[in-house]
Amino acid sequence: MYSFHSSSELVKLAKKHKKPIWEIVLLNEMSSSDKTRKQIVNKMSERITVMKEAVNKGLKLSTKSVGGMVGTNAIKLSKGIQKKQKDMMMSKEALLSITYAISTSEMNARMGRIVAFPTAGAAGVIPGVFLAAQKKYKFSDKKLTEGLFTASGMGMIIGENATLAGAEGGCQAEIGAAVAMAAAALTEMRGGTPDQCMHAASLGLKNLLGLTCDPLGGMVEVPCVKRGGILSVLALSASDMAIMGVESYVPFDEVVESLNHIGRMLSPKLRETALGGLAVTKTGQKIKKRLGFKDTLNGNADLY
Numbered sequence: 062m063y064s065f066h067s068s069s070e071l072v073k074l075a076k077k078h079k080k081p082i083w084e085i086v087l088l089n090e091m092s093s094s095d096k097t098r099k100q101i102v103n104k105m106s107e108r109i110t111v112m113k114e115a116v117n118k119g120l121k122l123s124t125k126s127v128g129g130m131v132g133t134n135a136i137k138l139s140k141g142i143q144k145k146q147k148d149m150m151m152s153k154e155a156l157l158s159i160t161y162a163i164s165t166s167e168m169n170a171r172m173g174r175i176v177a178f179p180t181a182g183a184a185g186v187i188p189g190v191f192l193a194a195q196k197k198y199k200f201s202d203k204k205l206t207e208g209l210f211t212a213s214g215m216g217m218i219i220g221e222n223a224t225l226a227g228a229e230g231g232c233q234a235e236i237g238a239a240v241a242m243a244a245a246a247l248t249e250m251r252g253g254t255p256d257q258c259m260h261a262a263s264l265g266l267k268n269l270l271g272l273t274c275d276p277l278g279g280m281v282e283v284p285c286v287k288r289g290g291i292l293s294v295l296a297l298s299a300s301d302m303a304i305m306g307v308e309s310y311v312p313f314d315e316v317v318e319s320l321n322h323i324g325r326m327l328s329p330k331l332r333e334t335a336l337g338g339l340a341v342t343k344t345g346q347k348i349k350k351r352l353g354f355k356d357t358l359n360g361n362a363d364l365y
C-alpha cells in the first residue's frame with residue numbers, strides 16, 4: 062500500500078494520503094518488516110545520537126587518520142568559526158555544516174564509529190546538514206529523525222534504480238546520493254512540499270553527475286573527507302533554491318537514470334580502484350608507495 066520504487070510514486074503516495082514523505086517511508090518500512098512503528102522510529106533516532114557522538118568526538122581530536130592524510134581539519138574549522146566567522150564569506154550555518162561533515166568523516170578515517178548513511182565515504186554530508194540546520198531552526202531530535210526517514214526514502218530510490226556504491230557508479234553515487242538525500246530531507250524539515258523536496262534532490266544530484274571515485278592510496282581520506290564537507294553546502298543551496306520556488310527542469314527519476322548510465326560509462330579506473338584521477342597524481346603515487354598499494358586492475362594497469 063505504501064511501497065514505492067521511484068520519486069514520482071513516492072510523491073503520489075504522499076499526496077494521496079496527505080502525509081509527508083517521511084511518514085510514507087516509515088509506513089512502507091512498517092508494512093515490509095515485522096517491526097512496530099515505535100521500534101522503527103527508536104532505531105532511527107539512535108542514528109541521530111550516533112551522528113552527534115561522532116561529530117562531538119571528532120571536534121575534540123586532531124589525531125591523524127589510518128592513512129595519515131586527514132584528521133586535523135574539523136578542529137581548525139571549529140576554532141576558525143569561533144574566532145573569524147564574521148570575516149568569512151559563508152553563513153555560520155554553512156560553515157558549521159562543513160565542520161560537522163568533516164568531523165564525521167575524519168572519525169570514519171580514524172576507524173571511529175559513524176553512521177554510514179548512505180555509505181561510510183559519504184557519511185559526513187547528512188550529519189553536517191542536519192546538525193547545522195538543528196542549530197539554525199532549533200529542530201528537535203524527533204524532527205531530525207523524521208528527516209532521516211525522508212533521506213532514507215531518497216536513498217532507497219537511488220539504490221534501487223542506480224547504485225549507492227562508489228565502486229559501481231563513482232562518487233556521484235556516494236556523495237551525490239548523500240547530497241540528494243540531505244537536500245530532500247532538509248527541505249521537508251523546513252516545511253517544503255513533496256514536490257519541492259524532489260526539486261531540491263534533483264538540483265543537488267544533477268550537479269554531481271560524473272563525479273569520479275579516485276581516492277589516494279585507495280583510502281577513504283582524500284578527496285573524500287573534504288569533499289563531503291564542501292558538498293554538504295550544495296545540499297543547503299539546493300534546499301534554499303527549492304524553497305524559494307526554483308524547480309529542476311529534469312525530474313529526479315530521470316536524474317537517477319542518468320546517474321546509472323554515467324556510472325556504467327565511467328572507466329573502472331575511476332571507480333574506487335585508485336587507478337585513475339587524483340589517485341595517480343604525483344602525490345597519489347607517493348601515497349601508494351608509502352602504503353604499499355598494489356595496482357590490481359586486470360593485474361597490469363595502464364595508469365593513464
Ligand code: SF4
Pocket residue numbers: 182183226227228231232233235236273274275276280281282284285333
Ligand atoms: S571518492 Fe570514492 S571512496 Fe571517496 S567518498 Fe567518493 S565514492 Fe567514496
